[in-house]
Amino acid sequence: MKARKWLSFLGLSLLLVILAACGSDDNGSEANGNSEGNEASGSLLVSGSSAMQPLVAAAAEEFMAENSDADIQVQAGGSGTGLSQVAEGSVEIGNSDVFAEEKEGIPAEELVDFKIAVVGMTAAVNPEVGVKDISKEDLIKVFTGEIKNWKEVGGEDQEIVLVNRPDSSGTRATFVKYGLDGATPAEGITEDSSNTVKKIISETKGAIGYLAFSYFTDDSVTKLSVDGVEATDENVQNGDFPIWAYEHSYTKGEPTGLAKTFIDYMMNDDVQNNLLPEQGYIPATAMKVERDAEGNISNK
Amino acid sequence: MKNKELSAQDRLILSKKNRRLDEVRGKIYVTAAALIMISATIAITIFLGSKGMQSFITNGLNIFEFITSTDWNPVGENPSFGAFPFIFGSFAVTFLSALIAAPLGIGAAIFMTEIAPSWGRKILQPVIELLVGIPSVVYGFIGLTVLVPFLRDNIGGIGFSLLAGTIVLSIMILPTVISISTDALASLPNNLREGSYALGATRWQTIRKVLLKAAMPSLLTAVVLGMARAFGEALAVQMVIGNVRELPSSILDASATLTTIITLNMGHTTYGSLENNTLWSMGLILLVMSFAFILFIRYLSSRRKI
Numbered sequence: 001m002k003a004r005k006w007l008s009f010l011g012l013s014l015l016l017v018i019l020a021a022c023g024s025d026d027n028g029s030e031a032n033g034n035s036e037g038n039e040a041s042g043s044l045l046v047s048g049s050s051a052m053q054p055l056v057a058a059a060a061e062e063f064m065a066e067n068s069d070a071d072i073q074v075q076a077g078g079s080g081t082g083l084s085q086v087a088e089g090s091v092e093i094g095n096s097d098v099f100a101e102e103k104e105g106i107p108a109e110e111l112v113d114f115k116i117a118v119v120g121m122t123a124a125v126n127p128e129v130g131v132k133d134i135s136k137e138d139l140i141k142v143f144t145g146e147i148k149n150w151k152e153v154g155g156e157d158q159e160i161v162l163v164n165r166p167d168s169s170g171t172r173a174t175f176v177k178y179g180l181d182g183a184t185p186a187e188g189i190t191e192d193s194s195n196t197v198k199k200i201i202s203e204t205k206g207a208i209g210y211l212a213f214s215y216f217t218d219d220s221v222t223k224l225s226v227d228g229v230e231a232t233d234e235n236v237q238n239g240d241f242p243i244w245a246y247e248h249s250y251t252k253g254e255p256t257g258l259a260k261t262f263i264d265y266m267m268n269d270d271v272q273n274n275l276l277p278e279q280g281y282i283p284a285t286a287m288k289v290e291r292d293a294e295g296n297i298s299n300k
Numbered sequence: 301m302k303n304k305e306l307s308a309q310d311r312l313i314l315s316k317k318n319r320r321l322d323e324v325r326g327k328i329y330v331t332a333a334a335l336i337m338i339s340a341t342i343a344i345t346i347f348l349g350s351k352g353m354q355s356f357i358t359n360g361l362n363i364f365e366f367i368t369s370t371d372w373n374p375v376g377e378n379p380s381f382g383a384f385p386f387i388f389g390s391f392a393v394t395f396l397s398a399l400i401a402a403p404l405g406i407g408a409a410i411f412m413t414e415i416a417p418s419w420g421r422k423i424l425q426p427v428i429e430l431l432v433g434i435p436s437v438v439y440g441f442i443g444l445t446v447l448v449p450f451l452r453d454n455i456g457g458i459g460f461s462l463l464a465g466t467i468v469l470s471i472m473i474l475p476t477v478i479s480i481s482t483d484a485l486a487s488l489p490n491n492l493r494e495g496s497y498a499l500g501a502t503r504w505q506t507i508r509k510v511l512l513k514a515a516m517p518s519l520l521t522a523v524v525l526g527m528a529r530a531f532g533e534a535l536a537v538q539m540v541i542g543n544v545r546e547l548p549s550s551i552l553d554a555s556a557t558l559t560t561i562i563t564l565n566m567g568h569t570t571y572g573s574l575e576n577n578t579l580w581s582m583g584l585i586l587l588v589m590s591f592a593f594i595l596f597i598r599y600l601s602s603r604r605k606i
Contacts, residue, residue, distance in 0.1 A: 050567070082575070088571075104573040161458055166543075167375045168568035168575060184376055189460050189554055190543035192564045196444070203449060204458060209422020 002195030039257040041069030048075075048082015048095030048171060051194070051212060052247045055117060056095060059266050064277065070258060079103070079170045086250050087111065092259040094250045097170025099293035108293075112254055114263050117247040117281040120213045120229035121175055123224040124201050130155040131206075133225045139179060142208060145285045150206060162188025163200050163209030174245040175210040177295060179226070210243075216282020233282045239289035239297060246291070247281065345587065352584025353575035353592055355381070366581065372545045374575040381578050383558070385547045386583065390557040392548070393537060394530045397469035397565060402523045404470075405477030406512075412478075413485040414507050428475045428500035436472065440539035443468040447542055457552035460542030466551070468536050480525060485511060485516030517600045524600070528593040534559035558582045 012227075046056055053076040060072040079096040083106045086094025100108035123139060125131060129150045134142070141147040142160055151157045164185055165172040171194065176182060191197050194215055202206040202220035213231065217225045223231050226241070235241035249266070251259055265271060272283040290300045355361045361381055368384025412420045424590075443464060452459030488511055496506040512519070542554025543564060562579050569576040 076567075078569075080569040080571075080573075081567050084571040102572045104575070105570045166564040166568060167373075168565050170568065173375075186371070186546050187546050189458070190545075190556075190564065192538070196539065199444070200460075287530070 020045055023211060040067040040261050042258045043071040043264060044258045045091040046074045046093040047077050047085050047091045049079045049096055049097045051078040052095040055281055058279060059271055059275060065261060072262060080168060084231050086252055089252055092251060095249045097245055098173055100250055101293040110252055111250040114249045115246040115284045116249050116266050117276050117284050118236060118287055119247055119281055120231060120236040120241060120244040121171060122243055123208055124211045124221040125208045126201055126205060127222045127225060129158055129206055130135055132222060133228055136227050139226060140181060140183050143180050143185045144183050158206035161204050161207040162186060163197050163207055164188045164190045166190055166192055175243060179243040196213055237286050237288055270282060348587050351445050351580040353559055355574060355581045359577055360576045364522055369555055370547055383582055385545055386556050386558045386561050388547060389555040390531055392467045393469055393557060394527050396466040397473060397530050398523055398527045400470035401473050401477050401526055405474050406519055407483055408478045408479050409481035410507055412482050428478050431475045436533060436536040439468050439472055440536035443536060443540040460540060460554045462548050462551040462553060463557045465537045465541035468540055469530045469533060472533060472536060473530050476529055477522045477526040479520050480522035484515045517603050520600050521597050524597050528590055531589055532559060534563045558586055
């Protein structure tokens with residue numbers, strides 16, 4: 001009995017020590033930051049884009065397995081939160097689906113942009129609508145509510161049900177900009193999480209929404225090709241498929257210490273060529289085209 | 301244990317030594333607790349007040365237009381901020397769910413106190429406690445997987461609707477309504493019942509004409525508290541209501557509430573931007589409404605006769 005009490009007490013104190021260590025994030029990395037920028041210890045706080053969170057969390061886990069002195073915490077919370085917090089200096093790295101220049105109230109010139117990955121997106125429809133390819137013109141008409149039934153674009157006689165993401169969501173912004181050429185989508189069901197969007201599309205007759213490529217893992221929703229171009233990683237890399245976005249990691253000023261080491265780690269070939277595709281992202285290093293904050297495309 | 305052997309007089313003398321210190325300590329503790337609570341509430345009010353007014357003061361939005369306009373399009377070429385559909389949605393789900401939960405909840409309370417006090421309580425009490433313990437995201441998920449397809453297949457529309465939000469909310473506020481109503485009915489003095497029976501009234505007549513009348517202010521308080529909870533609920537409603545920013549024309553139409561719009565957009569907007577400020581303004585509306593609910597409850601309890 002006594003031994004057990006002792007054990008549980010030890011366990012509890014260990015837990016408290018770990019919690020206390022986690023609690024002192026902000027100062028840790030600054031204290032450890034040095035000019036060599038090759039530090040792999042200390043702690044680091046990353047926040048922002050929920051689309052990027054699984055990727056960065058997986059990378060952080062592998063990084064911490066290799067560097068036992070490093071403690072990296074990855075929080076989701078949205079691109080807006082990530083950009084705001086990194087600009088304020090309350091986190092070292094802020095992740096975003098959109099360029100900082102595109103968000104109101106962010107001092108983009110103070111931030112340094114690292115394009116970690118690329119995410120392709122396309123329209124997803126309920127498998128029963130009988131459409132696999134759509135012209136961009138029709139896609140815009142579908143989303144603006146001009147076309148109301150799938151039979152008008154060669155599908156079944158089913159009413160179209162739109163599933164949107166919230167106004168300020170990065171996925172929505174990208175889809176509207178490059179998929180709908182800026183046209184405002186008509187009103188429809190709005191859900192915040194891509195998983196919920198996928199669930200709704202798979203269960204609702206005539207539903208259409210938009211998802212990142214990584215969500216097309218089974219047959220429950222159909223991936224639409226646009227203007228005959230298949231929505232694949234290769235076509236995004238070639239610049240043939242237009243709907244894609246960078247996943248950015250922003251730091252305030254040039255990164256130092258652990259922040260720099262971690263960003264370098266995410267940009268190295270091992271992570272870019274293995275971890276990223278595994279998680280459903282396209283490596284930034286594999287892109288043959290480049291895009292700037294204004295949306296201009298150029299060959300790399 | 302030790303005190304057991306001492307006489308009552310000895311115990312009094314013993315405790316006298318610590319008495320004053322104990323009094324002071326106790327007083328300091330409870331006063332501190334109260335002061336912290338009060339200052340936290342005041343701080344929240346001031347913070348939300350100043351943050352929520354920013355979109356009108358700094359960004360120059362028209363407060364009247366914000367509340368009454370039905371046009372919400374924050375990211376368009378000419379952004380417009382009309383929150384009326386969300387205010388309407390919040391009130392609609394709140395009142396509709398109260399309409400369902402009030403008769404059900406008060407009925408269950410009557411069952412527990414008047415009809416079957418012993419075994420009714422034994423069964424219903426754990427049921428209520430279970431309902432309280434379920435996290436709201438679970439309610440939302442059940443709503444999304446079971447209720448929405450059910451409504452779509454059997455009643456019509458696309459399933460995501462005011463009705464779905466109302467049903468989920470009314471189950472969520474039932475425990476509040478039941479437990480406060482039960483307390484209200486159970487606290488009624490027994491001579492009310494006995495007097496009524498003595499006059500030859502049946503049990504149902506006693507319940508309907510005497511007990512419900514006497515407990516009415518407290519029962520209304522129970523319903524209003526449930527409504528306050530419904531007004532502030534976000535997650536579960538967000539998953540089933542559809543979050544459409546147009547005014548619904550029937551209860552089978554998708555709709556949105558203030559809380560769902562706040563939780564949908566807060567993470568994507570940047571601090572201090574106009575859109576972010578308008579979300580705070582919606583939060584301020586929620587706070588004002590919760591003040592209104594509380595004022596109403598105070599008014600009801602001041603009318604309480606017993």
